[in-house]
Amino acid sequence: MDTQPAPRGLTRYVVMAGAAGVLATAALAWGRPGPSWVPFAFLAALFVYAENVALDLPSGGSMSSSFMLVMAAAVIFRAEAAPVGVAAIGLCGGLYLPHLRRGEWRKVIGNAGAFGLASAAVAALSLAYPESLLRNPAALIAGSAVMAVAFFAVNTVVVAGYYALATGEAVRPVLGAMLRHGHLQVYPFAVLGVMLGRLYLDLGVSVLPLFVVPVLVARQTFASYLALRRAHEDTVRVLVGALEAKDHYTAGHAERVARFADYMGRELGFGFTRLERLRLAALMHDVGKLIVPNHLLNKPGKLTAEEYARVRRHEPVSVEILTAIDFLAPVAPSASGEFSRFENVDEERPVEPFIVAVADAFDAMTSTRSYRKALSQTVAVSELRDKAGSQFHPACVDALVAALDRRGEVYGAGHEEDPEHFDQPPPAAGLGSAGLGDLVPDPRDRST
Amino acid sequence: MTGADDRLRARAALVAVLTAAAGVVAHVVAPDGDAFTLVVLTGAVAFGELVELRPPRRTAIPLAFAVLLVVARALPVGGGLAAFAAGEVIAAGVRLSPQGWRARAGVAAARTLVALVTLATFHYVIDGWGNRSRWVVLVALAAGSIGGLAVHEALVYLETRRRPAPLVERSAELALVTSAMLMAIGYGGVGGDGAMGLGGAAMFSMPLLAAWYSFMHLHSTRRTYDQTIRALSSVPELGGLVREGHAARVAELAVAMGRELRLDRAEVDHLETAALLHHIGHVCLDDPEVLGRPVEMSEVAATGAAMLAGSDHLRPMSEIVATSAFGPGTAPGDVAPERVLAGQILRVASAYDELAGGSADDGLAARETLFSSPAYSYDVRVVTALDRVLARREAPRRSDRAATAVAERELEDRDAR
Numbered sequence: 001m002d003t004q005p006a007p008r009g010l011t012r013y014v015v016m017a018g019a020a021g022v023l024a025t026a027a028l029a030w031g032r033p034g035p036s037w038v039p040f041a042f043l044a045a046l047f048v049y050a051e052n053v054a055l056d057l058p059s060g061g062s063m064s065s066s067f068m069l070v071m072a073a074a075v076i077f078r079a080e081a082a083p084v085g086v087a088a089i090g091l092c093g094g095l096y097l098p099h100l101r102r103g104e105w106r107k108v109i110g111n112a113g114a115f116g117l118a119s120a121a122v123a124a125l126s127l128a129y130p131e132s133l134l135r136n137p138a139a140l141i142a143g144s145a146v147m148a149v150a151f152f153a154v155n156t157v158v159v160a161g162y163y164a165l166a167t168g169e170a171v172r173p174v175l176g177a178m179l180r181h182g183h184l185q186v187y188p189f190a191v192l193g194v195m196l197g198r199l200y201l202d203l204g205v206s207v208l209p210l211f212v213v214p215v216l217v218a219r220q221t222f223a224s225y226l227a228l229r230r231a232h233e234d235t236v237r238v239l240v241g242a243l244e245a246k247d248h249y250t251a252g253h254a255e256r257v258a259r260f261a262d263y264m265g266r267e268l269g270f271g272f273t274r275l276e277r278l279r280l281a282a283l284m285h286d287v288g289k290l291i292v293p294n295h296l297l298n299k300p301g302k303l304t305a306e307e308y309a310r311v312r313r314h315e316p317v318s319v320e321i322l323t324a325i326d327f328l329a330p331v332a333p334s335a336s337g338e339f340s341r342f343e344n345v346d347e348e349r350p351v352e353p354f355i356v357a358v359a360d361a362f363d364a365m366t367s368t369r370s371y372r373k374a375l376s377q378t379v380a381v382s383e384l385r386d387k388a389g390s391q392f393h394p395a396c397v398d399a400l401v402a403a404l405d406r407r408g409e410v411y412g413a414g415h416e417e418d419p420e421h422f423d424q425p426p427p428a429a430g431l432g433s434a435g436l437g438d439l440v441p442d443p444r445d446r447s448t
Numbered sequence: 449m450t451g452a453d454d455r456l457r458a459r460a461a462l463v464a465v466l467t468a469a470a471g472v473v474a475h476v477v478a479p480d481g482d483a484f485t486l487v488v489l490t491g492a493v494a495f496g497e498l499v500e501l502r503p504p505r506r507t508a509i510p511l512a513f514a515v516l517l518v519v520a521r522a523l524p525v526g527g528g529l530a531a532f533a534a535g536e537v538i539a540a541g542v543r544l545s546p547q548g549w550r551a552r553a554g555v556a557a558a559r560t561l562v563a564l565v566t567l568a569t570f571h572y573v574i575d576g577w578g579n580r581s582r583w584v585v586l587v588a589l590a591a592g593s594i595g596g597l598a599v600h601e602a603l604v605y606l607e608t609r610r611r612p613a614p615l616v617e618r619s620a621e622l623a624l625v626t627s628a629m630l631m632a633i634g635y636g637g638v639g640g641d642g643a644m645g646l647g648g649a650a651m652f653s654m655p656l657l658a659a660w661y662s663f664m665h666l667h668s669t670r671r672t673y674d675q676t677i678r679a680l681s682s683v684p685e686l687g688g689l690v691r692e693g694h695a696a697r698v699a700e701l702a703v704a705m706g707r708e709l710r711l712d713r714a715e716v717d718h719l720e721t722a723a724l725l726h727h728i729g730h731v732c733l734d735d736p737e738v739l740g741r742p743v744e745m746s747e748v749a750a751t752g753a754a755m756l757a758g759s760d761h762l763r764p765m766s767e768i769v770a771t772s773a774f775g776p777g778t779a780p781g782d783v784a785p786e787r788v789l790a791g792q793i794l795r796v797a798s799a800y801d802e803l804a805g806g807s808a809d810d811g812l813a814a815r816e817t818l819f820s821s822p823a824y825s826y827d828v829r830v831v832t833a834l835d836r837v838l839a840r841r842e843a844p845r846r847s848d849r850a851a852t853a854v855a856e857r858e859l860e861d862r863d864a865r
Binding site: 203207 | 586633638639656666668735759760
């Protein structure tokens with residue numbers, strides 16, 4: 001049941017959206033014939049199914065092929081001059097089983113209203129579409145783009161209003177974010193939808209399985225891909241967890257380095273795949289430390305030369321592990337402190353190792369260390385800027401500073417994520433996490 | 449995705465662009481002839497040969513097989529075969545293949561045989577029925593496509609000798625057959641309705657391209673996942689905690705034993721991953737000189753299992769690793785019987801590899817040791833399965849039939865015991 005007290009105005013908004021959807025559907029039905037039952041039942045059933053098996057995307061949001069069925073309905077019911085069929089199918093968007101089971105009626109009515117209004121917009125546009133063009137593939141595809149824009153715009157405006165009221169955020173940024181993300185996925189579904197409609201008009205319902213089966217296979221396979229992707233992330237995190245279990249003092253280091261690297265990648269305009277590669281490489285940049293015995297990682301005293309050499313082996317091992325994974329091989333030098341120095345840059349080298357080096361150093365400086373407390377963000381940024389052009393890639397330093405400014409995030413002294421962790425007494429010596437002052441210790445500090 | 453994948457896709461895109469350009473030229477030079485259709489279909493075959501559906505851990509299926517049904521509808525057997533073969537020659541020229549020209553020619557020949565069967569089957573059914581009603585066309589298209597795929601499957605089996613995947617795992621074939629039929633219908637319609645020519649075939653290739661996109665991501669993620677597991681399994685070896693290659697050898701042996709004991713496919717997959725990671729707990733334990741005693745294998749298993757239990761996905765592997773620390777019938781907790789069996793398989797495979805030291809020469813002594821161990825140490829069923837797997841591996845190596853017969857007798861004696 002929807003037992004939580006609703007934010008002010010949310011219930012009224014939801015009821016208005018639902019009523020608007022029903023009124024728009026009724027307006028489309030006024031003085032026009034109703035749709036044929038066979039295609040209506042077929043498309044409505046598929047629509048409800050598609051809504052209930054929507055996939056959560058790694059980039060946020062979800063993907064459902066239900067819009068494809070609205071577009072198919074637009075073609076089929078345009079031929080029957082029965083646009084009410086399109087809007088009525090859209091109203092089925094409220095039939096999301098988890099919402100119904102939990103009695104979340106505001107979401108049920110809100111979704112029905114949003115989908116109903118968006119589908120009504122498509123239906124209204126389809127009426128303006130000359131029937132003679134329904135059998136012209138090029139005209140159909142062009143028309144589908146216009147209808148896709150209309151559907152996406154109406155649906156997004158209604159959903160953004162709901163979200164803003166429910167969370168208390170301002171409407172404009174919510175709407176802006178929703179309009180920026182997610183619009184690309186509607187176009188392929190729009191084209192697929194008008195093709196499905198066209199197929200039905202030409203050949204009837206008997207050949208529709210030939211269309212639906214490969215789409216379902218694609219959907220199932222994509223779901224398997226997303227599940228395996230999560231499994232891969234889980235596996236990497238288990239190993240990172242093992243690394244941090246060996247050295248409690250570096251808890252959260254890998255995750256933070258991955259986060260800073262992600263910030264820089266976004267700032268530098270990386271695409272999805274490149275960002276994913278960068279994030280994983282950053283997460284695993286210290287994985288070679290798994291071979292370093294616990295007592296050396298946390299040794300309460302200076303390392304001997306032999307111990308130091310043994311500890312340093314973690315870098316080539318990290319590189320070896322990343323190189324063994326084709327996806328990460330191009331950025332395997334991210335795990336090498338020497339390779340990641342800006343002095344060693346050349347045109348051929350990818351920028352990812354330099355990004356990881358900056359993220360690693362920034363986190364090392366803004367975390368409490370065995371030999372000092374966390375530095376303030378101002379000091380850390382100043383240190384990065386001082387060494388930009390020699391140790392660090394200047395573009396990466398700029399990207400990190402811009403990303404932190406943009407997000408208003410502050411790290412370092414007084415801003416530690418986990419104060420309890422920093423309350424632990426640091427080991428008297430030892431290597432601690434990788435980073436500035438850790439990987440390349442002053443030779444004078446080493447006992448021989 | 450790898451650089452090779454990117455290069456192959458770039459070449460496929462180049463073929464698509466060149467095909468479009470050649471099609472325009474053909475249309476301008478001979479607007480009323482079939483040259484345009486021939487050029488576009490030949491280019492589509494070449495493009496489809498470079499773009500493949502890749503079901504995980506199975507041989508890839510080229511999208512050219514889907515184009516074949518359009519070729520079948522557009523051209524007679526001879527003309528269709530010529531267009532397909534020409535497309536294959538173009539693909540062979542631009543394909544990235546480390547094996548050289550002989551291998552490329554072999555692939556082209558195999559594909560052309562598939563094309564011959566598809567085209568002949570389609571036309572045989574159409575001509576045999578003597579009409580082109582909706583159902584006849586649909587049956588002919590399905591028969592042609594399935595016949596071609598059957599030949600492809602047979603050729604793959606002859607080359608790899610790998611057991612064919614069960615029907616329930618044939619979603620890629622299902623998508624290919626239905627999409628191919630859809631494209632052919634888009635081209636020529638059925639029962640006199642819906643013919644849209646090459647534009648229709650291209651439009652109705654979208655569901656297939658959606659399937660290809662999904663399979664491509666699944667394939668590349670599966671490869672990354674497998675490589676990550678293997679890379680991480682090598683960590684204890686790189687740290688000098690385990691003999692080199694131990695995890696990989698144990699995994700290979702455990703998989704063979706799991707199949708021998710008829711574990712289902714998913715459980716065998718879990719067993720393989722568990723075997724690869726069964727020593728991972730070692731990296732979190734202190735050195736013997738710090739502990740003042742040797743590291744117990746039960747500690748390694750318990751620590752590894754606790755690490756793996758941190759992920760929902762790795763929980764089955766965690767249970768297998770945990771139960772591998774205990775002898776048969778002594779595993780604590782509420783674990784499914786087949787998972788306990790997988791744990792016992794891992795226990796025996798790991799013990800065998802440690803006893804044999806990774807050397808085939810010491811294998812016999814290791815087997816004897818396992819057989820003579822008390823029943824509470826190792827599951828007899830599992831040790832027998834190990835013996836069978838190893839005997840099967842060794843049999844082909846023996847130089848004469850007598851030696852094989854001796855091996856089989858030994859096996860029977862063991863079974864009797």
